[in-house]
Amino acid sequence: MAQVYLNRIAHGRSGDKGDTSNVCVFARKPEYYDIIEREVTVERVRAHFGDMVRGGIVRYDVPTLGGFNFVMKHALGGGATHSLRLDSLGKSMASAFLRMKIECELPAGEE
Amino acid sequence: MAQVKIGGGQGFWGDSPDAAIHMVRRGGIDYMACDYLAELTLSIMARQKLTNPQAGYARDFLDLMREIAADAKTRGIRVLTNAGGMNIEGCVEGLSKIAGEKGLSGYKIGYVTGDDLTGKIDELLASGVAFDNMDGAGDFMEIKDKIVNANVYFGHEPTLACLGEGADVVVTGRSTDSALFLAPVMHGLGWAPDDWNNLARGIMAGHLLECGGQGAGGNFDYGWRDVPRMDELGFPIAEISNDDFVVTKAPDCGGLISEQALKEQILYEVHDPANYITPDVTVDLSKATLTQIGENRVRVGGIRGKPRPEMLKLSIGYKAGFKVATMLSFAWPDAYEKAQAAADIIMKKMKRKNLRAEDVMIDFIGLNSLHLAVADMSPSRVKDLNEVVLRIAIRTKTKEEAGKIVPEIAPLQLNGPPGASFFGGRAHVQEVIGLWATLIPRGSVELRSHILEVR
Numbered sequence: 196m197a198q199v200y201l202n203r204i205a206h207g208r209s210g211d212k213g214d215t216s217n218v219c220v221f222a223r224k225p226e227y228y229d230i231i232e233r234e235v236t237v238e239r240v241r242a243h244f245g246d247m248v249r250g251g252i253v254r255y256d257v258p259t260l261g262g263f264n265f266v267m268k269h270a271l272g273g274g275a276t277h278s279l280r281l282d283s284l285g286k287s288m289a290s291a292f293l294r295m296k297i298e299c300e301l302p303a304g305e306e
Numbered sequence: 307m308a309q310v311k312i313g314g315g316q317g318f319w320g321d322s323p324d325a326a327i328h329m330v331r332r333g334g335i336d337y338m339a340c341d342y343l344a345e346l347t348l349s350i351m352a353r354q355k356l357t358n359p360q361a362g363y364a365r366d367f368l369d370l371m372r373e374i375a376a377d378a379k380t381r382g383i384r385v386l387t388n389a390g391g392m393n394i395e396g397c398v399e400g401l402s403k404i405a406g407e408k409g410l411s412g413y414k415i416g417y418v419t420g421d422d423l424t425g426k427i428d429e430l431l432a433s434g435v436a437f438d439n440m441d442g443a444g445d446f447m448e449i450k451d452k453i454v455n456a457n458v459y460f461g462h463e464p465t466l467a468c469l470g471e472g473a474d475v476v477v478t479g480r481s482t483d484s485a486l487f488l489a490p491v492m493h494g495l496g497w498a499p500d501d502w503n504n505l506a507r508g509i510m511a512g513h514l515l516e517c518g519g520q521g522a523g524g525n526f527d528y529g530w531r532d533v534p535r536m537d538e539l540g541f542p543i544a545e546i547s548n549d550d551f552v553v554t555k556a557p558d559c560g561g562l563i564s565e566q567a568l569k570e571q572i573l574y575e576v577h578d579p580a581n582y583i584t585p586d587v588t589v590d591l592s593k594a595t596l597t598q599i600g601e602n603r604v605r606v607g608g609i610r611g612k613p614r615p616e617m618l619k620l621s622i623g624y625k626a627g628f629k630v631a632t633m634l635s636f637a638w639p640d641a642y643e644k645a646q647a648a649a650d651i652i653m654k655k656m657k658r659k660n661l662r663a664e665d666v667m668i669d670f671i672g673l674n675s676l677h678l679a680v681a682d683m684s685p686s687r688v689k690d691l692n693e694v695v696l697r698i699a700i701r702t703k704t705k706e707e708a709g710k711i712v713p714e715i716a717p718l719q720l721n722g723p724p725g726a727s728f729f730g731g732r733a734h735v736q737e738v739i740g741l742w743a744t745l746i747p748r749g750s751v752e753l754r755s756h757i758l759e760v761r
Contacts, residue, residue: 202527206527206528206529206566206570207527207570208520208525208527208570208571208573208574210574210575211345211575212345212575212577213345213441213741213743214441215441215577217573217574217575217576217577219569219570219573219574219576221528221566221569221570223528243680244679244680245679246679247678247679247680253578255578255579255580255592257573257579257591257592257594259592259593259594259595259608260569260572260573260594260595260596261569262569262573264573264576264577264579266577266578268441272667273665274741275345275346275739275740275741276346276626276629276736276738276739276740277626277701277738277740279629279631279665279666279667279699279700279701280667280675280678280699281631281669281671281675281676281697281699282675282676286525287676287677289527290527290676290677291676291677291678291680293527294677294680
């Protein structure tokens with residue numbers, strides 16, 4: 196087992212609606228889908244973001260796209276112009292998300 | 307077999323016009339839709355109109371049309387946009403002047419009014435609309451007297467009516483981005499308004515295209531280094547028929563139409579993929595498929611539709627106080643330590659000035675201003691920085707309160723830790739606009755389609 200940043204095996208994009216941030220996360224290779232499904236649980240995401248995300252988190256699985264959609268409420272410091280964050284629209288929430296460290300077994304040659 | 311070819315020309319108010327101009331000239335498209343409205347854009351436009359009655363719409367659209375109107379007319383490309391914002395008539399007037407200058411006699415400008423319900427709040431309240439906040443708690447009565455604008459998101463109907471009247475261009479206010487794409491596809495393919503599966507495909511075409519470059523290799527996390535010629539990024543084009551739905555782009559431009567690029571866009575700003583709610587149809591994209599079928603060609607499949615919702619979303623902007631963000635930069639050695647000391651000095655001064663802030667945020671650009679709590683702030687990371695920028699942002703109830711911090715930043719160049727460098731001039735206090743989204747019955751909205759023919 197190796198500890199890697201999630202962005203090693205996944206890619207994604209983040210968007211905003213009010214104070215809600217959505218981060219979609221896709222397996223970089225089909226064989227990584229199961230690892231993400233197992234490791235990137237709502238509980239792990241909540242622990243990763245801590246105070247940055249103050250509302251509920253829901254994960255929607257979309258296997259036909261090899262990905263997941265995470266919807267996080269009260270995640271943008273108040274949202275829109277309320278937020279004092281430099282990145283008030285959460286454009287960098289995806290990269291913050293993919294900075295999560297996960298345990299996984301990478302195929303030989305990819306360690 | 308009938309097919310509609312439509313391009314996404316603008317992703318937001320302030321987008322580059324280059325890709326739109328290119329796709330009109332080289333894309334072989336039938337229609338181009340240009341989205342200018344993000345969630346708070348209408349509030350910004352409403353305030354612009356208050357200070358200048360001629361303003362309140364996306365003037366960028368007129369600059370774009372000055373470039374392409376004649377070309378588009380010659381090629382039979384019809385343009386759809388929500389650039390009208392809070393001043394649809396003003397936008398139409400500007401457009402008719404351009405058409406006149408270009409000698410486009412008989413040019414038909416369609417436009418849609420009726421989405422601005424700012425003056426009808428009391429009427430809606432009296433009719434029993436509850437104005438519950440879709441995003442949670444709050445008492446509507448507390449914000450009612452602070453409303454800047456209230457606009458309802460509407461679907462394809464009035465835009466389709468304008469196309470039926472032969473409009474060369476259709477200008478709207480708060481049409482959904484995706485309905486600007488659905489309407490022409492319905493017009494071209496003759497889809498019925500309850501053909502849910504097809505409507506869902508049309509909405510998804512709009513969804514994939516409405517952010518312009520984001521659907522063609524822009525903001526592409528999977529492999530941004532591999533996107534060709536980002537300096538002349540093309541925007542996406544959908545080819546849609548009863549049997550097929552392919553996303554591609556114009557020849558001879560940069561960008562990338564790949565499975566991964568469209569994956570990142572298809573779930574962008576979607577919540578429940580099985581229930582993507584629009585005024586036209588509830589889309590189920592939970593079983594969507596994306597298949598590369600050629601160079602820069604991806605087929606979209608597995609999109610299903612369910613009946614449209616009975617309620618429409620009303621988006622209300624209201625005055626919610628003020629805020630200001632200040633910055634000051636520091637260099638090696640001990641840049642982070644100096645920036646922290648400066649923050650401490652400024653906040654002590656603010657305490658002496660009796661600052662009453664609703665919220666204060668202190669962070670360090672170059673370290674944690676984007677990733678916040680997730681950023682690596684370990685001692686080895688913050689030590690020995692070449693430089694860092696201190697950022698202090700405050701939100702207050704009044705403009706005067708926010709203004710207290712503004713003059714306190716530059717003096718630290720002479721009065722604080724060594725090497726502070728002030729840049730960008732004094733910070734400007736901004737008004738905060740809050741967003742209150744609620745649902746209202748379809749029946750309470752009366753949209754009107756108009757045609758202006760340029761002589």
